[in-house]
Amino acid sequence: MELTGAQALIKSLEHQGVDVVFGLPGGAILPVYDPLIDSTIRHILVRHEQGAGHMAEGYAMATGRPGVAIVTSGPGATNIVTPIANAHMDSTPLVVITGQVATKSIGTDAFQECDITGITMGITKHNFLVQSASQIPRIIAAAFHLATTGRPGPVLVDLPKDVAQSTMQWWWPESVDELDLPGYRSSFDIDEQAVTRAAELIEQSQRPVLYVGGGTLKARASAELLAFAERTGIPVVTTLMARGAFPDSHPQHLGMPGMHGMYSAVTAMQRSDLLISLGARFDDRVTGRLDGFAPDAKIIHVDIDRAEFNKVRRADVALHGDVRDIVRALDAATGKTLDLSAWWAQLRTWQSEYPLAYDPVSDDGLLRPQAVVEAIAQAAAPGTIVASGVGQHQMWAAQHWKYEEPGTWINSGGAGTMGFGVPAAIGAKVGRPDRTVWAIDGDGCFQMTAQELVTARSEGIPIKVAILNNAYLGMVRQWQEMFYEERYSEVYLSADLPDYVKWAEAMGCVGLRASTPAEMKQVIAEANEINDVPVVIDFRTDSSEKVFPMVPTGATNDDIMVHPSQRGARS
Amino acid sequence: MSAVPESYVGSSSTSPVTHHILSVLVENKAGVLARIAGLFARRGFNIYSLAVAPAEGHARFSRITIVVDAENTPLEQIVGQLDKLVNVVAISDLSPRDAVERELLLASVKVDELTRPAVLEAVANASASIVDVDAGAVTIMLAGTPAACDQFERRLEAFSDVELHRTGRVALSRLGRTNN
Numbered sequence: 001m002e003l004t005g006a007q008a009l010i011k012s013l014e015h016q017g018v019d020v021v022f023g024l025p026g027g028a029i030l031p032v033y034d035p036l037i038d039s040t041i042r043h044i045l046v047r048h049e050q051g052a053g054h055m056a057e058g059y060a061m062a063t064g065r066p067g068v069a070i071v072t073s074g075p076g077a078t079n080i081v082t083p084i085a086n087a088h089m090d091s092t093p094l095v096v097i098t099g100q101v102a103t104k105s106i107g108t109d110a111f112q113e114c115d116i117t118g119i120t121m122g123i124t125k126h127n128f129l130v131q132s133a134s135q136i137p138r139i140i141a142a143a144f145h146l147a148t149t150g151r152p153g154p155v156l157v158d159l160p161k162d163v164a165q166s167t168m169q170w171w172w173p174e175s176v177d178e179l180d181l182p183g184y185r186s187s188f189d190i191d192e193q194a195v196t197r198a199a200e201l202i203e204q205s206q207r208p209v210l211y212v213g214g215g216t217l218k219a220r221a222s223a224e225l226l227a228f229a230e231r232t233g234i235p236v237v238t239t240l241m242a243r244g245a246f247p248d249s250h251p252q253h254l255g256m257p258g259m260h261g262m263y264s265a266v267t268a269m270q271r272s273d274l275l276i277s278l279g280a281r282f283d284d285r286v287t288g289r290l291d292g293f294a295p296d297a298k299i300i301h302v303d304i305d306r307a308e309f310n311k312v313r314r315a316d317v318a319l320h321g322d323v324r325d326i327v328r329a330l331d332a333a334t335g336k337t338l339d340l341s342a343w344w345a346q347l348r349t350w351q352s353e354y355p356l357a358y359d360p361v362s363d364d365g366l367l368r369p370q371a372v373v374e375a376i377a378q379a380a381a382p383g384t385i386v387a388s389g390v391g392q393h394q395m396w397a398a399q400h401w402k403y404e405e406p407g408t409w410i411n412s413g414g415a416g417t418m419g420f421g422v423p424a425a426i427g428a429k430v431g432r433p434d435r436t437v438w439a440i441d442g443d444g445c446f447q448m449t450a451q452e453l454v455t456a457r458s459e460g461i462p463i464k465v466a467i468l469n470n471a472y473l474g475m476v477r478q479w480q481e482m483f484y485e486e487r488y489s490e491v492y493l494s495a496d497l498p499d500y501v502k503w504a505e506a507m508g509c510v511g512l513r514a515s516t517p518a519e520m521k522q523v524i525a526e527a528n529e530i531n532d533v534p535v536v537i538d539f540r541t542d543s544s545e546k547v548f549p550m551v552p553t554g555a556t557n558d559d560i561m562v563h564p565s566q567r568g569a570r571s
Numbered sequence: 572m573s574a575v576p577e578s579y580v581g582s583s584s585t586s587p588v589t590h591h592i593l594s595v596l597v598e599n600k601a602g603v604l605a606r607i608a609g610l611f612a613r614r615g616f617n618i619y620s621l622a623v624a625p626a627e628g629h630a631r632f633s634r635i636t637i638v639v640d641a642e643n644t645p646l647e648q649i650v651g652q653l654d655k656l657v658n659v660v661a662i663s664d665l666s667p668r669d670a671v672e673r674e675l676l677l678a679s680v681k682v683d684e685l686t687r688p689a690v691l692e693a694v695a696n697a698s699a700s701i702v703d704v705d706a707g708a709v710t711i712m713l714a715g716t717p718a719a720c721d722q723f724e725r726r727l728e729a730f731s732d733v734e735l736h737r738t739g740r741v742a743l744s745r746l747g748r749t750n751n
């Protein structure tokens with residue numbers, strides 16, 4: 001069967017089981033958009049290519065399947081660089097297809113030419129420049145294989161226009177061997193001796209902690225983790241990237257560690273004598289000042305990426321491979337039951353002394369942002385998915401919402417990309433139309449990518465957006481208040497400009513506003529009744545509210561600052 | 572460190588105190604060198620020298636010999652990150668004591684009646700050879716250990732008007748020592 005390169009690309013995507021792509025056409029990618037008309041694949045036309053990238057990420061994080069975006073060359077390609085970098089930091093499987101100028105024009109500064117494979121070399125797992133149409137099936141299959149296996153990540157395929165227009169004889173690689181990836185391996189044998197050594201460390205430990213990172217979600221290891229944790233009684237912390245990997249309601253869950261983590265989670269790691277790291281990477285936001293991090297802990301480090309071993313913290317036992325397989329192996333190898341009663345007594349004390357705290361009564365009569373998150377959570381159906389932007393609202397959404405299952409918390413962790421929330425929520429809703437999807441966003445973040453609500457409305461994607469409108473770039477304001485003597489520099493945004501309700505309405509969404517606790521309950525109930533169009537709620541929140549607990553940068557986790565109301569009590 | 576031969580210890584700026592030689596088999600594809608160079612640059616790894624050539628008997632692969640500084644960055648980190656590049660097929664880590672290393676040096680030296688005997692003597696002493704001559708200059712080649720090249724380079728500093736190029740080293744495991 002003779003096909004054009006463009007037809008071969010679409011057919012390859014169909015062969016990969018792609019049901020939806022996010023994109024926006026232009027000159028160099030034009031040939032690809034023609035066969036798309038006849039394809040079963042749904043295309044979602046975004047208003048900015050950054051939106052396409054974050055939607056693909058939200059889709060991937062909610063479903064576990066790779067997200068796909070298609071954009072044109074030059075500015076189309078550079079507009080999606082931020083989501084690619086974001087996906088690279090958070091190991092999210094993406095396949096991004098960019099148009100490129102015709103082969104003979106490459107290197108001539110042709111119209112809308114840019115070296116996107118060069119630009120994205122350091123922020124993709126791999127990228128390809130397609131040289132002939134006959135390569136397309138192999139390269140697309142390889143792109144999906146790379147994006148989804150091993151440590152997942154973004155893969156970019158740059159397709160010159162003439163290649164898309166030339167013809168090829170259709171074929172499809174039937175096995176991984178045909179992908180021409182002689183340097184790539186994604187499955188690894190478990191080192192049984194290392195498992196034995198790890199099991200010994202676990203059996204000898206008195207204060208173990210399961211330090212659960214995003215890799216546990218990527219490996220779909222939640223069930224194995226639950227079984228292992230319950231059998232051994234070891235306490236669990238879930239990082240910002242792993243919220244939902246272990247139920248928040250579980251009595252063994254101490255919560256999120258890190259800069260804005262729960263006191264009990266942070267302190268348990270600090271005092272631990274054994275950290276069992278499952279798909280986590282000892283990020284600086286978790287460790288605080290490194291030389292004071294968990295000083296007494298031995299480390300069992302489980303990861304699919306061996307470059308993570310000893311990168312930040314020396315591992316006593318490194319276990320290379322799939323987290324799910326290794327947790328199973330550890331569970332099987334750990335025979336002796338642990339007596340952790342003294343440890344648990346200590347943990348329970350920390351939990352009861354320093355629970356998550358905020359003062360529910362605001363000085364200026366505005367809403368407490370934490371109360372808004374809790375009210376939305378209370379009224380939400382089980383399994384509701386939450387996406388967030390980056391800032392204070394992200395931390396409150398991570399702290400005050402209870403995540404019970406994988407794929408329900410979608411945020412930008414490693415890169416901290418403002419504007420991630422709305423498009424990621426849209427992508428998540430496309431992937432999981434059966435679920436309610438809330439974006440818990442900041443006013444600053446919302447202004448970066450809000451135009452994608454036009455996409456949501458026109459494509460029939462009814463997400464709900466809660467803007468925690470504190471009139472500020474709040475997280476930066478918090479740092480200026482605490483560490484720059486309240487010298488506020490370029491952080492004020494205004495609560496009224498723009499008018500979020502009118503803006504929402506102009507984008508075809510329902511716009512609501514709440515400034516008091518009564519209004520808050522009312523609008524949340526109203527929003528929950530609306531299931532055909534997107535809803536945006538402007539929650540007027542207290543500007544002066546800060547995120548606690550907090551470990552200031554440069555401090556060790558021992559110097560964690562709890563909420564002011566708890567400070568006198570600190571022993 | 573203790574087992575590193577004398578000649579490798581602090582001999583010159585081109586022979587780092589703690590260096591390792593990575594012999595890296597890569598796919599012969601466009602941009603591979605940029606991927607490797609980019610990785611070293613963005614992770615702050617130091618390269619002392621790098622030599623590339625088609626790999627023995629393969630059109631599909633090239634062999635890159637990279638001399639890296641393993642003092643500032645643990646070798647494990649360099650190898651682990653390098654191994655993640657999809658086009659990297661195999662990495663052998665040759666520690667200097669387990670490797671045969673050679674490098675090629677070419678130098679053109681201006682000579683006149685007065686300096687010619689001294690230049691020829693230096694060439695003879697170093698077991699170098701003269702590969703090109705004209706009325707006013709000679710081109711010298713030395714293939715030898717990096718230390719021998721360092722030494723010869725220092726020897727040539729005695730002369731004015733020297734143009735000198737070195738290839739960077741290539742290396743193989745010593746016979747009888749299988750590294751991987």
Ligand SMILES: Cc1ncc(C[n+]2csc(CCOP(=O)(O)OP(=O)(O)O)c2C)c(N)n1
Pocket residue numbers: 389390391392393394416417418419441442443444445446468470472473474475476
């Ligand atoms: C693209 C981008 N630019 C700048 C920053 C730095 N930054 C981090 S949080 C933040 C404030 C976010 O403001 P808002 O969305 O209103 O959230 P809030 O902290 O007020 O809840 C800024 C500017 C960032 N993370 N991303």
Ligand SMILES: [Mg+2]
Pocket residue numbers: 442443444468469470471472473474
């Ligand atoms: Mg704000």
